[in-house]
Amino acid sequence: MKTIPHRIYLTEEQMPKAWYNLRADMKQQPDPMINPATMQPAVEADLYPVFCKELAHQEMDAETRFVDIPAEILEFYKMYRPSPLCRAYELEKALGTPAKIYYKFEGNNTSGSHKLNSAVAQAYYAKQQGLTTLTTETGAGQWGTALAEACAFFGLDLTVYMVKASYQQKPFRKDVIRTFGANIIASPSDTTEAGRKILAHDPDCTGSLGCAISEAVEKAVTTEGCRYVLGSVLNQVLLHQSVIGLESEKALQLIEEYPDIIIGCAGGGSNLGGLIAPFMRDKISGKADPRIIAVEPASCPSLTRGRYAYDFCDTAQITPMARMYTLGSGFIPSANHAGGLRYHGMSPILSKLYHDGYMEAVSVEQSKVFDAAVFFAKHETILPAPESAHAIRTAIDEALKCKETGEAKTILFGLTGTGYFDMTAYSSYLDGRMTDYIPTDEDLKPGFDSLPAIPGVQD
Amino acid sequence: MKTIPHRIYLTEEQMPKAWYNLRADMKQQPDPMINPATMQPAVEADLYPVFCKELAHQEMDAETRFVDIPAEILEFYKMYRPSPLCRAYELEKALGTPAKIYYKFEGNNTSGSHKLNSAVAQAYYAKQQGLTTLTTETGAGQWGTALAEACAFFGLDLTVYMVKASYQQKPFRKDVIRTFGANIIASPSDTTEAGRKILAHDPDCTGSLGCAISEAVEKAVTTEGCRYVLGSVLNQVLLHQSVIGLESEKALQLIEEYPDIIIGCAGGGSNLGGLIAPFMRDKISGKADPRIIAVEPASCPSLTRGRYAYDFCDTAQITPMARMYTLGSGFIPSANHAGGLRYHGMSPILSKLYHDGYMEAVSVEQSKVFDAAVFFAKHETILPAPESAHAIRTAIDEALKCKETGEAKTILFGLTGTGYFDMTAYSSYLDGRMTDYIPTDEDLKPGFDSLPAIPGVQD
Numbered sequence: 001m002k003t004i005p006h007r008i009y010l011t012e013e014q015m016p017k018a019w020y021n022l023r024a025d026m027k028q029q030p031d032p033m034i035n036p037a038t039m040q041p042a043v044e045a046d047l048y049p050v051f052c053k054e055l056a057h058q059e060m061d062a063e064t065r066f067v068d069i070p071a072e073i074l075e076f077y078k079m080y081r082p083s084p085l086c087r088a089y090e091l092e093k094a095l096g097t098p099a100k101i102y103y104k105f106e107g108n109n110t111s112g113s114h115k116l117n118s119a120v121a122q123a124y125y126a127k128q129q130g131l132t133t134l135t136t137e138t139g140a141g142q143w144g145t146a147l148a149e150a151c152a153f154f155g156l157d158l159t160v161y162m163v164k165a166s167y168q169q170k171p172f173r174k175d176v177i178r179t180f181g182a183n184i185i186a187s188p189s190d191t192t193e194a195g196r197k198i199l200a201h202d203p204d205c206t207g208s209l210g211c212a213i214s215e216a217v218e219k220a221v222t223t224e225g226c227r228y229v230l231g232s233v234l235n236q237v238l239l240h241q242s243v244i245g246l247e248s249e250k251a252l253q254l255i256e257e258y259p260d261i262i263i264g265c266a267g268g269g270s271n272l273g274g275l276i277a278p279f280m281r282d283k284i285s286g287k288a289d290p291r292i293i294a295v296e297p298a299s300c301p302s303l304t305r306g307r308y309a310y311d312f313c314d315t316a317q318i319t320p321m322a323r324m325y326t327l328g329s330g331f332i333p334s335a336n337h338a339g340g341l342r343y344h345g346m347s348p349i350l351s352k353l354y355h356d357g358y359m360e361a362v363s364v365e366q367s368k369v370f371d372a373a374v375f376f377a378k379h380e381t382i383l384p385a386p387e388s389a390h391a392i393r394t395a396i397d398e399a400l401k402c403k404e405t406g407e408a409k410t411i412l413f414g415l416t417g418t419g420y421f422d423m424t425a426y427s428s429y430l431d432g433r434m435t436d437y438i439p440t441d442e443d444l445k446p447g448f449d450s451l452p453a454i455p456g457v458q459d
Numbered sequence: 460m461k462t463i464p465h466r467i468y469l470t471e472e473q474m475p476k477a478w479y480n481l482r483a484d485m486k487q488q489p490d491p492m493i494n495p496a497t498m499q500p501a502v503e504a505d506l507y508p509v510f511c512k513e514l515a516h517q518e519m520d521a522e523t524r525f526v527d528i529p530a531e532i533l534e535f536y537k538m539y540r541p542s543p544l545c546r547a548y549e550l551e552k553a554l555g556t557p558a559k560i561y562y563k564f565e566g567n568n569t570s571g572s573h574k575l576n577s578a579v580a581q582a583y584y585a586k587q588q589g590l591t592t593l594t595t596e597t598g599a600g601q602w603g604t605a606l607a608e609a610c611a612f613f614g615l616d617l618t619v620y621m622v623k624a625s626y627q628q629k630p631f632r633k634d635v636i637r638t639f640g641a642n643i644i645a646s647p648s649d650t651t652e653a654g655r656k657i658l659a660h661d662p663d664c665t666g667s668l669g670c671a672i673s674e675a676v677e678k679a680v681t682t683e684g685c686r687y688v689l690g691s692v693l694n695q696v697l698l699h700q701s702v703i704g705l706e707s708e709k710a711l712q713l714i715e716e717y718p719d720i721i722i723g724c725a726g727g728g729s730n731l732g733g734l735i736a737p738f739m740r741d742k743i744s745g746k747a748d749p750r751i752i753a754v755e756p757a758s759c760p761s762l763t764r765g766r767y768a769y770d771f772c773d774t775a776q777i778t779p780m781a782r783m784y785t786l787g788s789g790f791i792p793s794a795n796h797a798g799g800l801r802y803h804g805m806s807p808i809l810s811k812l813y814h815d816g817y818m819e820a821v822s823v824e825q826s827k828v829f830d831a832a833v834f835f836a837k838h839e840t841i842l843p844a845p846e847s848a849h850a851i852r853t854a855i856d857e858a859l860k861c862k863e864t865g866e867a868k869t870i871l872f873g874l875t876g877t878g879y880f881d882m883t884a885y886s887s888y889l890d891g892r893m894t895d896y897i898p899t900d901e902d903l904k905p906g907f908d909s910l911p912a913i914p915g916v917q918d
Contacts, residue, residue: 005470006471011464012464078464078466079839079840090612108567109840110836110842110877112879149840152836152837153838172631175886176842176885179842179885181837377569377608377611377639378640381535382568420571421631423631423634426634427637430637
């Protein structure tokens with residue numbers, strides 16, 4: 001039998017030349033976005049003030065199955081891709097499991113995560129359209145770093161609104177973003193109407209992705225030659241991130257494997273949506289039947305405890321509304337929550353697939369997540385991001401079930417990134433200062449109360 | 460003509476199965492170490508109280524050309540190696556140079572550098588000998604992290620003495636080291652005689668590698684089942700690090716390239732010695748004649764301004780003496796110096812090769828190093844460690860010379876690691892607070908005055 005290498009790298013020739021648009025193969029489409037000004041389904045042109053045209057087109061395009069990756073983006077990808085598909089031999093040994101565990105490791109680039117896959121695409125299309133400036137928000141900071149890298153490369157100006165809690169928890173993240181020449185502002189800030197309104201209501205607000213999105217969108221639509229970009233949730237982002245799944249699929253084919261279980265952490269869904277794309281296609285078509293598991297923090301449980309409803313993507317309620325699993329745009333995660341995965345909603349594509357029963361979801365508490373992170377680091381030598389460690393936690397749990405049953409299942413999980421800028425959280429875990437937080441139904445109520453009432457859809 | 464990929468990864472089968480011992484091919488050997496107790500050349504057994512036996516053997520072995528890499532170490536290597544050989548297409552384009560620039564990137568592991576290559580070897584041999592505990596020092600922190608990873612993997616206890624200046628400059632480095640279960644102490648400390656003596660003399664001492672080595676060695680020789688390990692300078696370390704050069708050589712063969720210029724940053728010499736090993740062999744044998752350039756900080760210029768003399772490897776003068784280029788074991792780099800490359804001496808092997816004219820050396824000021832670092836990051840997307848950026852600086856300078864002359868030289872440099880824990884230094888650069896420091900002859904005098912007088916050798 002051929003030995004499976006520890007790390008599988010595709011050649012440049014084997015790298016995907018097109019992104020895969022999962023929507024083209026979904027039996028039922030996600031519900032359309034609603035333009036809050038007209039209360040009608042949004043059309044492509046409604047998005048032009050916010051997104052550049054090609055990205056607005058990708059956002060709405062549910063027909064094109066494969067979208068060619070432009071040559072300039074492919075060239076950029078080749079500086080840090082393919083990412084390795086890793087066989088976790090040492091983790092398997094340490095667990096004593098008969099399961100075969102693989103992870104797709106997206107952390108080997110300076111953004112520290114998969115976020116660069118979409119950042120370079122979004123910066124490229126903005127540059128093509130002749131724009132000069134972008135705005136965005138960042139939570140844990142990987143997206144902000146990724147976009148700063150992409151904007152530096154293409155010569156675009158960038159302003160990043162960083163969730164204040166992360167800005168304070170991760171003092172060095174902003175310096176990385178500054179190194180790539182971007183301007184960075186702690187959100188909520190006094191630089192936008194949205195920010196000033198939030199601060200007037202709560203001067204000590206530590207922010208949320210929803211707040212930061214409001215500020216970044218406002219800045220974009222009020223600045224000449226500027227557009228807004230977002231690192232998750234959107235259909236276009238899942239399209240770009242399909243490169244993760246396509247590379248994984250190809251690498252697994254080379255070693256003649258197919259996953260029984262696919263696991264990804266889920267905040268807005270960018271990694272999970274990208275990782276599972278080709279496998280979900282197989283599941284929808286009946287070609288295969290892998291279990292697909294989304295893992296989210298117990299403190300921000302949009303899939304497992306949210307409502308499947310129309311909601312705004314931001315706190316100030318200025319974006320279009322999307323139907324998704326959501327905790328309400330007014331939801332702000334507990335301050336003790338470390339790292340990303342703090343968005344109130346979930347990708348409409350993933351929400352629909354979950355709603356239709358194609359996907360499972362679990363939520364995990366952060367102390368158990370960090371148990372898994374440290375165990376993984378000691379055996380596989382990689383210090384994972386807290387976000388990624390959610391997937392590790394569930395992969396370990398599934399591998400231990402295999403140990404009980406004796407089944408040699410093939411598990412694939414997404415190791416989205418590294419934890420080098422999360423040492424405040426690691427330190428609090430190591431010192432026994434880390435606490436868990438599971439919101440009560442009462443805690444979730446204000447978020448749900450912030451859901452928009454839409455006559456005839458949700459009253 | 461075949462296109463050269465951006466990143467070249469060897470397969471597991473192509474990875475080196477043996478380390479290469481450059482000493483076996485040197486026409487003249489480095490002068491022998493001297494045991495300060497006897498003032499005679501040290502023999503292998505003299506090292507047993509400090510190093511485990513196999514490493515003491517490797518330290519003294521100048522005959523064995525290839526040393527088989529034990530299977531367990533090979534397995535560990537496969538978790539993060541091969542490291543990619545990268546073609547710097549975007550850097551070339553940005554510089555407008557006809558030069559072909561390659562870099563061997565060792566930063567894609569959690570230690571953030573090449574240091575893991577020797578750490579796993581040293582931990583493995585200690586474990587084989589039945590030892591339970593190791594001590595070491597760390598400056599910039601990569602070595603301490605690397606050894607912590609290796610010790611966690613093999614189940615060894617570890618105490619790391621971290622140079623106080625770095626400990627304070629890099630608050631999160633120690634948390635990474637702690638995550639892997641190691642004990643970490645800022646040096647000089649009150650836990651050793653050597654540390655107490657230094658603190659009595661200067662309570663505000665921010666430390667040096669020399670101080671930290673004294674403390675770690677003292678701790679090792681006074682603790683049962685414990686030995687000391689060192690991340691650079693030593694012959695054994697250069698042996699393990701030859702994996703960098705061997706992989707580079709193999710990858711270049713696959714694309715039918717051979718470097719005209721090889722560039723590495725040099726502190727104690729671990730990366731440079733490893734990177735150049737097979738190319739230096741060719742140079743010694745006359746098979747090829749590449750230029751080989753060591754790059755050191757202007758603030759710690761052991762090769763360019765040091766003396767080729769016998770010196771202690773540590774401040775407290777308890778180690779054997781080695782003949783090397785040195786600034787004197789009493790030398791402490793200026794506090795404004797960022798990052799590693801702060802050791803007072805240089806690998807005896809590299810010192811001898813430099814002394815015999817096989818190598819060039821240049822020193823560069825840190826503001827110019829950070830200019831190069833930021834330029835590189837923006838074009839090649841990787842945020843380099845300050846140490847690595849010394850090599851980038853000189854690679855850029857050589858590529859710009861090619862632009863003037865129109866020569867399409869092939870340049871290979873070692874990109875030893877990433878700068879994620881060096882944001883304090885980047886931040887000071889970005890804010891215009893970074894200063895340069897070139898010691899005057901007067902500044903260097905106290906270090907030279909600390910050189911031992913050895914009757915008949917150096918009086």
